[in-house]
Amino acid sequence: MVGRYADTSRETYLAVNPHNPLMGSDSCPLYREDIRVIKKKGFTNMYYDMPWHLEFKIRRQLIAKFGRKQYFQMRKGERLITPDQQKVIEQVMRANNWEGPIKYDGEVEDYLW
Template sequence: MENMNIKEELLIKQAQEGYTVCYIESCPLRDHCLRWLVGQHLPNTASTYRCVNPHFEGVATAECPMCRNDQKVRFAKGMTHTFTSDMPKRVESEVRYGIIGLTNRTYYFEYRNGSRLIPPALQEDIRNLFRKSGWTDEVKFDGYVEDYNW
């Protein structure tokens, strides 16, 4: 691992942890897809692995639903200050149950305490839940980190 860059080390780590990989050579997105890149680092000691179904609708197209771009994105981290003291309890309750409905109860608490990062799409869903509940102020998360959207 001496001459390896950080990205290669992360790809190898994901491969060792059972990340779903892809081997569709004809895919137009493969050069920037984490699933393809991780597949290139899968150790030859693995006799089985999880792989993208090449027959799944939309796979290996410019709109592949399984593609995970190799660019870092901005994750929110924590929601302990998202629900403010001047927020009506009704709004807090509706949003909390809305997030649980989108994910599950365990994930909600992990998102809230920051032990699970909140991906960009879910951040927008949370903002929409607030708007739907009548809250017009800016939705603030505890912090943000840049990482790959594995």
Template structure:
């Protein structure tokens, strides 16, 4: 990550505990180090409730995670009946507009949602590996 400025979500709780054994890999601490230089007001985790090791409930791994965008190409690989079942199962889960935002790539798909979508494809009889339209690495701020 180095000196590259990261975009920190509004009200993301930061951690300023420099004595924590996990500070170097914790997204809350790394974000704190960036914010402490310029921010006039910060949202902080209460240090009294932090563990100073990997058992800390507030620890967020700073390793970027693979997010996906869109799955418009998968419809071509499904039979019409499969796609119909796939579509309605996911609309029942996400809602109509949020389903189409995900399908069309307007909403990032965290790993859990990627697995759910792939699992629904398997449930309707799709045997090939589910591929999303694009993939990108992002920090996992909340998922």
């Protein structure tokens, strides 16, 4: 019965409650500083010089860390790679004894929001 009268549009609005006592203070969990950082874009050529068995291990570990969808979005360049994520990628590669360079497809200066 309720379904007959429900709105059929599926619009979602996200808002920050201005009456939250933490808003406007330094302890607000939603506060982000306007710092520009270098984010990397894509790593389709990262495995080019790597032996297959090492590539397989590293890819599997990165998918376990980031999740399959996010990993492939980052790999194709659809999602920018933050400095923290770059450190995770480097740690995984160094933990698997890869001493070569980590090749990203490009870089973009962007806000860390």
